[in-house]
Amino acid sequence: LPASPHGARSGANSPCVESLLYGGRLRHLPKMAHQYGTVEDVPASGVHARLMHASDVPTTPAAAEHERATTAGRKRPSRLAVGVMGSVMAVSMYYGATSTTGSGSGAGLDSSLRGLKTSTSNTNTNTDTDSGGARLGQFGCFAVAADDADVEVCSASVEPESLFEAIAYTEAFARDTEGGSYTDCSHYAVESSRNVTKNSSIPECYNMLWPMPVNYMVGSESSVRIASKLSFKLRGDAADSEIMMEAVQRYAPLIFSHGAIDDTSDDDDAGAISEVVVSIDDASGGYPSLSTDESYQLVVPSNGHAIVMHAATVYGAMHALETLSQLVRFSPSEEVYHVTHAPIKIHDEPRFHYRGLMVDTARHFIPIAVLEKVIDTMAYSKLNVLHLHMSDQESFPFQSLKFPDLWSSAFSDEERFTQREMRQLVKYAHMRGVAVMPEFDTPAHSKAMCKGVPDAYVGICMDTCEPYSDTANYPLRPIKATFTFLKEFLSEFLADDETNNLTAIFPYELYHTGGDEAKTKCYEADNATVEWYTLKGMNASSVWPYFVNTNAQMVSEVFGRKPIAWNDAYTDDGNSAMDPRLTFMWWTTPEYGKEFRQCAQDDGHKVIAASGNPLYLSLGEYDNKHIYEYDPCDCNGLNCVNTTEGCKNVLGMSTAFWTSDFDASNLLGALFPRTVVSAERMWSSPDLKGYTNSSQASPAVTDRLGDMRCRLMQRGVPVLPIFADWDVTYAGSRPGEAGSCMNQ
Secondary structure, eight states: OOBOTTSSBOSTTOSOSOEEEETTEEEEOTTTHHHHSOOOOOOSSOEEEEEOTTSOOOOSHHHHHHHHHHHHTTSOEESOSOEEETTEEEEEEEESOOOSSSOSOOOOOOTTOTTOEESSTTOSOEEOOEETTEEOOOOOEEEEOOTTOOOOOSSOOOOOSSHHHHHHHHHHTOGGGTTOOOEEHHHHHHHHHHOOSOOOOOGGGOSOOSSOOSEEEEOOSOOEEEEEEEEEEEOGGGGGOHHHHHHHHHHHHHHSTTOOOOOTTGGGOTTSEEEEEEEEEEOOOOOOOTTOOOOEEEEEOSSSOOEEEEEEEHHHHHHHHHHHHHHOEEETTTTEEEESSOOEEEEEOOSOSEEEEEEEOSSSOOOHHHHHHHHHHHHHTTOOEEEEEEEOSSOOOBOOSSSTTGGGGSSSTTSOBOHHHHHHHHHHHHTTTOEEEEEEEESSSOHHHHTTOOGGGGGGSOSOOGGGTTOOOOOOOOSHHHHHHHHHHHHHHHSOBTTTTBOOSOOOSEEEEEOOOOOHHHHHHOHHHHHHHHHTTOOGGGHHHHHHHHHHHHHHHTTOOEEEEETHHIIIIIGGGSOTTOEEEEOOOSTTHHHHHIIIIISOOOEEEOOHHHHBGGGOOOOHHHHHTOOTTSOSSSSOOOSHHHHHTEEEEEEEEOOSSOOHHHHHHHHTTHHHHHHHHHHSOTTOOOOOOTTTSSSOHHHHHHHHHHHHHHTTOOOOOSSSOOBTTTTBOOOOSSOOGGGO
């Protein structure tokens, strides 16, 4: 089908709302399209598409059955409906009412696309699909049990009869847990982090989870097998969630991390778990916000009954999938997947609602594919906000349709972000529970922007700054035309595009206005600015806070966003004169610890701790221990608050990586594992105090972190060693002598 200029499929008779094969990953997102592009009409008749390679696509169920029949003789039969490997996802889907046969026409499609399900679910003869000669791995059945139909997949076993029963399973810790003996591994982890003397290990707690859940109870029984024909049943509203559909497809190969195994023995093991039941209170999948409930419960029984997940939202459910993927282990000697020390009950929720990472894309361009890998790893670590510093004095790589020359300062044509690409990146992150927050820095760090400002607004930029002739960091003038220009520019990505039926490119409720490192002496030396603030009855030192406040007012009142600014304007000139709606991202440290407390405790501003010491990863001065042991609500000489009320104003934390001296070639290693380390401080109990290693406590923080490092490398993330400090000179570290990925 022809693609519309806005990235969605066009045409009233389009059989798809949106299908994208992009970046090596297929994304089939029918219900999400209204948030990122046009909403198209879908024909009433059933539609089927088997998506593979980039070649012929059967368009009817009958055609798909014929295609399977012709390939069955040359490909190994499988019971599994979803296969994922490399750059291809082979999925068969119907849009329409579900049927018990799995091969009906799908007639009766309603407007909400209810009843989306995988096809061929009633047979055990699905085939895998080749791509470029590589056989697709087979990773488990995926089923959606709609409210109005009973769909059996892969000989489904015990399943709760209703959403309420599924919830009751989690609340009651399943039937086989009553009267048993359980170990509180979350409590044990806290005690280990505080006890720096060698203590006895508890084998039950060696399921190496990262970040540590809030409440993590395990039994003492032997391990329970996970059947390789594992099926997922989405109950209630979860059955309508495209976010969950994609999440399960994405997590299937992560759960079965060593690929498909011969599952012929599954039927002989009555204790093997063959189902995961998922229920969600609110499966609408609205864009993540500070009020999003990310809590979840996870029960892994020991008697072969279904694993049960219950979450408040799809985002909590995705966290549950990540935790399950960490619990399931592979035994190569037995060729089985299993979970040790079942039954297991986990109740989990984040400590902070803002768990961020800032990446500078202005000083060196960071390609979309690399940012996607960053987002993947954030989701694995339960981080939820990617903050993109998108403009600075070196380059402005973002497309503006209203001001097409703004990105003229980009380093090259290939080093630019189109609005279409950024919209897709925001979607990619949304599907993984990560919000994308942009920052276009003003009034300072704006010289690159000024290179493309049209003639009508050329007066908003200074030509030079005599007191700072050796710098390119001239601030924008605070005149009316500046804010008129910014309003027009911000409307391109903070406001909905009603003409083209598109929502805002960046829907996140927070917007970062910048506001750092403005040179007050530049205002004193600029005739136009002096004339302006003299008429206003102001002085040069009040211009910077005025600019940040006016920007915040516009972002809040015109675009309905909560404004963020770096703390400079507050600490250097503003203090109590700052707009109370401003959230301050606090980076200056440690000499500003007193001001940090005043800002959060006395003046009542919301704050995000991005303390340069130790969270500026690009500085190279701070290791895993520094990062892990920094807590903005536990004063240790750095930026912190020391009261319960003050901590309520700490929205969260953020690591930051500035690319003045680095680029995409060394970004991932520079970020990980240190950003992963910060994730546990942002998510887990504040009682996890010390960064312990195996010589101090058992199980140690480094044991769990080492296990997480191995897991991430298995998923394709180049995580640097945890026992070797990151070297700022070479932007890396090396493992050293031969050994396990856990111990380097």
